[in-house]
Amino acid sequence: DAGITQSPRHKVTETGTPVTLRCHQTENHRYMYWYRQDPGHGLRLIHYSYGVKDTDKGEVSDGYSVSRSKTEDFLLTLESATSSQTSVYFCAISDYMTGIGFEQYFGPGTRLTVT
């Protein structure tokens, strides 16, 4: 299994509070991703990173920010959590595979509940 950990694994927080989720990898992969998974929607990309300090938005980036100061860590921050951000958050990593795309490896997920 790829070495990916997420912390915390579970969190309950109140509306309006800031929350930071951490993804840590030991694979030295260049790309890191944050997804959210909600019933009926499948996995949706929030933000991704293609290198240290290099990040870009995904399809559901509003209300989220990210930072990557080291290859191994990718942080997802909810500046002011809302109930609509209650979800399961997955981190993934990948390295370039010539020709056909990027096989991704997923972390165990973080279940976030905003009350």
Add this chain to the structure above:
Amino acid sequence: KNEVEQSPQNLTAQEGEFITINCSYSVGISALHWLQQHPGGGIVSLFMLSSGKKKHGRLIATINIQEKHSSLHITASHPRDSAVYICAVWERISGTYKYIFGTGTRLKVLA
């Protein structure tokens, strides 16, 4: 209409049955990915393919690029195969990749 559609959404089978899960997509792709999500939530990569067929143990994945369709087959199904199976496609647009997920097929295999 979703860009990636899976069928069926839910499937219950008896142990030993041959199972087929389908994935159809409407975008031009460079690769298609089959993933398995365990009941505990963990996601595992099964196959990544851009043409033809791949086999791993009791799992077989096929893709028909012209028809924009892929199938995942499970032979001699077992209760431990119970999981959600997710299809995802890589769409390349102007040099950048977009990764699009289906909503998954929930499989339950009964002993």
